[in-house]
Amino acid sequence: METPMRVTVTGAAGQIAYCFLPLLLRGEVFGSRQPIELVLLDVEEALSTLRGVMMELEDGAYPLLTSIHYTNNVSEAFVESDVAVLLGAFPRKLGMERRDLLQKNAVIFKEQGEAINKHAKRSVRILVIGNPANTNAAVLAHFASDIDKKQITALSRLDQNRATSFIAKKLKVSPEDVKNIFVWGNHSNTQYPDLFNGVTDGGPLPDWLQDETFLRNEFIPTIQERGAAVIKARKLSSAMSAAKAVVDHLRDWFIGTQDIVNMIVCADGSYGIKKGIFFSFPCYCYGNGSFEIVPHFPWTPFGDPYIEKTKKELNAEWEQAFAALLPKSSL
Numbered sequence: 001m002e003t004p005m006r007v008t009v010t011g012a013a014g015q016i017a018y019c020f021l022p023l024l025l026r027g028e029v030f031g032s033r034q035p036i037e038l039v040l041l042d043v044e045e046a047l048s049t050l051r052g053v054m055m056e057l058e059d060g061a062y063p064l065l066t067s068i069h070y071t072n073n074v075s076e077a078f079v080e081s082d083v084a085v086l087l088g089a090f091p092r093k094l095g096m097e098r099r100d101l102l103q104k105n106a107v108i109f110k111e112q113g114e115a116i117n118k119h120a121k122r123s124v125r126i127l128v129i130g131n132p133a134n135t136n137a138a139v140l141a142h143f144a145s146d147i148d149k150k151q152i153t154a155l156s157r158l159d160q161n162r163a164t165s166f167i168a169k170k171l172k173v174s175p176e177d178v179k180n181i182f183v184w185g186n187h188s189n190t191q192y193p194d195l196f197n198g199v200t201d202g203g204p205l206p207d208w209l210q211d212e213t214f215l216r217n218e219f220i221p222t223i224q225e226r227g228a229a230v231i232k233a234r235k236l237s238s239a240m241s242a243a244k245a246v247v248d249h250l251r252d253w254f255i256g257t258q259d260i261v262n263m264i265v266c267a268d269g270s271y272g273i274k275k276g277i278f279f280s281f282p283c284y285c286y287g288n289g290s291f292e293i294v295p296h297f298p299w300t301p302f303g304d305p306y307i308e309k310t311k312k313e314l315n316a317e318w319e320q321a322f323a324a325l326l327p328k329s330s331l
C-alpha cells in the first residue's frame with residue numbers, strides 16, 4: 001500500500017459531499033491502492049450532521065480509509081493537506097444581490113486561502129466547487145500567495161459533461177464517443193458551450209449540429225441553464241452529477257488522460273483573457289496534478305460575443321469580490 005494521502009473536504013455536511021465521499025473512498029479518484037486520511041470541515045451549526053456523515057463513512061468499512069477527522073476550525077482542517085476539495089460556500093438567499101454573494105464568499109475563500117498557505121503541504125492541489133466557483137478560486141489564489149497558481153483549479157467539468165451528454169443523446173451514441181466539446185468562461189449562465197471542435201467516430205460533428213439556430217436556441221441555452229433547470233425540478237441543486245464531475249476532474253488531473261478536458265484555471269494571458277482571472281479552458285492533464293491550457297485552439301467568430309460576455313462578467317465579479325478585501329488603490 002502507498003503512503004496515505006490527506007484529503008480535506010469542506011462543506012462536508014452538504015449534499016455534494018454526501019455523493020462524493022463514497023466515490024472517493026471506493027478508489028474512483030486516486031485508484032484502489034491509495035489510502036486516504038480524510039479531514040472534513042463544515043461550519044459550527046453543521047457539526048452534528050458532520051458527525052453523522054463520519055459515522056456513516058466508518059460504517060461503510062472502506063479499506064482505503066485510514067483515518068477520519070471532522071472540525072469547524074479552518075486552520076486545523078488544512079494541516080498537511082495533499083488535496084483540498086472546497087465544496088463549502090455561502091448559499092444565495094432570498095433577496096440577496098449577486099454582489100452580496102460574491103463578497104460573503106470572498107471572505108470565506110480569503111480565510112481558507114490563508115489557512116492553506118500556512119498549513120497545507122507545499123504540493124497541495126486545490127479544487128474549488130463552491131459558487132461562484134471561478135471568483136472564489138481567484139480570491140483563494142490571491143491569499144494562498146505561496147502556492148503556485150497552477151495548483152489551484154475550479155470545477156467546470158460538470159458543464160462539459162452536460163454538453164457532451166447532450167450531444168451524445170442527439171447523435172444516439174455513448175458520451176465516451178463524443179470528444180472536444182468545451183465550455184469557456186464562467187461557471188454561470190454566461191458560459192459559452194462550444195461544439196465547433198467536437199468530434200465523433202473520428203470525424204467532425206454533422207453539419208446539422210453546427211446550425212446557428214440550433215446553437216442559439218437549443219444547445220447553448222440548455223447547457224447554460226441546466227443547473228437552474230435541475231434546481232427547478234429537484235428543489236435542490238445538482239449534487240449527484242456534480243460529485244461525478246468532481247471525480248472526473250480530480251482523476252484526470254492526478255492520473256492523467258488522453259482527452260482534452262475542461263478546467264477552470266488561472267488565465268495566463270492566452271486567448272485574450274486577463275492574467276489572474278479564473279476561466280474555464282480546455283486543458284491537457286498529464287497526471288500528478290499537472291496541466292496545460294491547450295494553446296491556440298481555434299475559436300469561430302460565432303463565439304466572440306459569448307466569450308466577450310462571460311469575460312466581462314468575470315472581470316466584474318473579480319472587482320466586486322476584491323472590493324471588500326483589498327484597498328481601492330490596489331484593485
Ligand SMILES: NC(=O)C1=CN([C@@H]2O[C@H](COP(=O)(O)OP(=O)(O)OC[C@H]3O[C@@H](n4cnc5c(N)ncnc54)[C@H](O)[C@@H]3O)[C@@H](O)[C@H]2O)C=CC1
Pocket residue numbers: 010011012013014015016017041042043046087088089090091108128129130131132133155156157158159187237238239242
Ligand atoms: N462548480 C460547479 O459545477 C457546481 C457548484 N456547486 C456549488 O457547490 C457548493 C456545494 O453544493 P451542495 O453540497 O449542494 O450545497 P449544500 O448547501 O448541500 O452544502 C454546502 C455545505 O457548505 C457548508 N459551508 C458553508 N459555509 C462554509 C464555510 N465557510 N466553511 C465550510 N463549510 C461551509 C454548509 O454548512 C453546507 O453543509 C454550492 O456552492 C453550490 O452552488 C454545485 C453544483 C455544481
Ligand SMILES: O=C([O-])CC(=O)C(=O)O
Pocket residue numbers: 131158226227228230237238
Ligand atoms: O447553482 C448551483 O448551485 C448549482 C450549479 O452550480 C450547477 O448545477 O451548475
